Amino acid sequence: MNAPQKIRLYDYFESGNAYKVRLVLSQLGIDFERVHLDILKGETRTAAFVARNANHRVPTLEWPDGRCLAESNAILFYLADGTRLLPNDAWKRAEVLQWMFFEQYSHEPNIAVARFWHFSGQATENAARLPEKMEGGTHALGVMENHLAERSYFVGEEYSIADIALYAYTHVAHEGGFDLVPYPAIRAWLDRVAAQPGHVRISDDVGELVDWAEDD
Numbered sequence: 001m002n003a004p005q006k007i008r009l010y011d012y013f014e015s016g017n018a019y020k021v022r023l024v025l026s027q028l029g030i031d032f033e034r035v036h037l038d039i040l041k042g043e044t045r046t047a048a049f050v051a052r053n054a055n056h057r058v059p060t061l062e063w064p065d066g067r068c069l070a071e072s073n074a075i076l077f078y079l080a081d082g083t084r085l086l087p088n089d090a091w092k093r094a095e096v097l098q099w100m101f102f103e104q105y106s107h108e109p110n111i112a113v114a115r116f117w118h119f120s121g122q123a124t125e126n127a128a129r130l131p132e133k134m135e136g137g138t139h140a141l142g143v144m145e146n147h148l149a150e151r152s153y154f155v156g157e158e159y160s161i162a163d164i165a166l167y168a169y170t171h172v173a174h175e176g177g178f179d180l181v182p183y184p185a186i187r188a189w190l191d192r193v194a195a196q197p198g199h200v201r202i203s204d205d206v207g208e209l210v211d212w213a214e215d216d
Contacts, residue, residue, distance in 0.1 A: 008033040009207060010049065010060040014119060015039075016112055016168035017072035018059040019202045023164055024079050026206050027198035034207035040120060048212075073100045076161040085161050095155045099162040103169075106143070110136035112169045115176030130177075137178055141186065144170070148185035152192060159196055167193045172202060 009025070011018045011034050025032050037043040037058055044056045053060040053070045060070045069075050077100070080086035087093055114133040117123045123130065144166065147154065154162040171190050173180060180187055193199070200206050 004033050004062055004064055004210075006031055006033055006064060008035060008062045008210070010035050010037055010044075010052065010058050010062070011207075012037055012039050012044075012058045014202075015058060016115075016172065016202070017108070020072045020164055020168045021059045021061060021075050021079075022204075022206055023168070023200055024076050024085065024161065026200045027085070027164075027196065028079060028083060029198065030079070032207045033210045035210055035212040037212075073104060073161075073165055076100070076164060080161045085159070085164070087156060087158065087160065089156075092156045096160050096162040099154045100165045102140075102143070103165045106136070107140040107166065108169055110134075110140060111173050111176055111178060113176075114178070115169065115172060118176055134177065137173070137176070141170075141173070141178065141180075141183055145183045145185050148189050152189070159193070163189075163193055168202075 007025070007030060009018070009021055009032055011022070013036055022034075037049065039058065043049070044053075044058060049060075050056050052062060052068045055070060057070065059072050059075060060068055061075050062068045069078060077086070077097075086096060110133045114130060114137060117126045117130065117133075151157055153159050154166065167190065170180075170186065171194075180190075
């Protein structure tokens with residue numbers, strides 16, 4: 001297995017989890033390579049990729065020395081350490097983690113899954129489960145709306161990876177059938193996040209796209 005010449009992101013472009021990593025790399029000005037793997041075609045289940053991530057999921061970040069790190073929020077935490085995107089104060093860092101755990105346990109399993117079912121054409125076969133996902137996603141949005149009603153960002157009035165983690169799937173929640181009109185605080189927060197320096201959209205082609213087949 002040949003290691004990349006610079007940080008390499010194994011990516012699925014439609015994935016909000018992968019988008020988190022593209023966004024933080026862009027906002028921190030880190031040059032990176034990107035390998036697009038189509039999860040719908042099973043491209044993360046090859047032996048070469050499983051050697052990098054035994055859980056065969058994207059995003060996975062690989063360093064030139066061959067080290068690999070998986071799980072989007074773990075990647076965000078590592079990259080943001082020592083930067084403006086992660087507070088130095090121990091309590092605030094714990095609050096950042098609190099919201100990142102909330103994103104993975106209460107938000108992403110509902111909003112992201114509903115969106116995936118829609119764009120992958122699986123909404124019909126999962127119709128019986130969809131109301132549960134909508135209920136859970138609506139609850140998560142309500143928690144966020146209440147929290148943001150009196151503050152600009154999720155932790156300490158400063159933009160952080162907590163905001164990046166929650167922004168990724170919230171700003172495309174409508175693609176999963178969620179209506180954000182009843183959530184004015186969330187919509188104002190989305191605008192603030194989108195105005196941050198170095199912001200890129202989920203549809204922006206960032207990073208150097210490389211053909212992994214030539215590398216292995």
